[in-house]
Amino acid sequence: MLDQIKAEGGSAQYLHLDLASLRSVREAASNFLEGGRPLDVLVNNAGVGAASGVTEDGFEVHWGVNHLGHFLLTNQLAPALVERARVVSVSSDWHYRARSLHLDQVRGRSWVPFGLGYYAASKAANILFIRELAGRHPEWGCHAMHPGLTDTNLIPWPIRPVIRSSLLTPEAASDTVIWCAVSDELAGQSGLYYARRQVHQASPLASDDSVAAELWERSVGWTEG
DSSP states (O other): OHHHHHHTTTOOOOOOTTTTOOOHHHHHHHHHHHOOOOEEEEEEEEOOOSSBBBOOTBBBHHHHIIIHHHHHHHHGGGGEEEEEEEEEOOOOOGGGGOOOOOOOEEEEEEEEGGGGGHHHHHHHHHHHHHHHHHOOOTSSSSEEEEEEBBSTTOTTTHHHHHHGGOBOOHHHHHHHHHHHHGGGGTTOOOOOEEEEHHHHHHHTTTOOHHHHHHHHHHHHHHOOO
């Protein structure tokens, strides 16, 4: 991938990062900050779905990777983020299925098949994180978004053949991600949820500012160290 970017006239640098390890997140952020480069755009895109397991730190894997890894990474990289930087978190319309974040049950393995309850909660957490981040850092543009149902390994293999015709290619799904990261249309907007380049109303859970504040404070405690 690096060779391809360079061949097309761009530049890129590899930075090792394992979002399932808070230690790795801190090391990656430290390595970036040591380079002294400003950061204009941070896209929190990596994630897991339909998985079973725990992270290095003992958190349920969807919760640990999809939320806590990105929460810590963003906060660790905050000194490098410039004024008017963009922070984009890739969420999912699956967040509408979450009725609770289950904040007292985030350690250990999932208690539902494929971990889909935790996946939904982690996607709601992505939106809540952006809401709270926007309030704490009004100098940035903070955006959560749904890329669309995408043909990636996040789709459980038993249902992939049934829905394959409705899946977007990764290239098509990246459209709103890139739009949130660079479009002038979003100047002055922050803390909102988008899909197909339009503002969408997030679920009542993901729109609750009191839940966003509690999630932030708990996340600080979980990632201290």
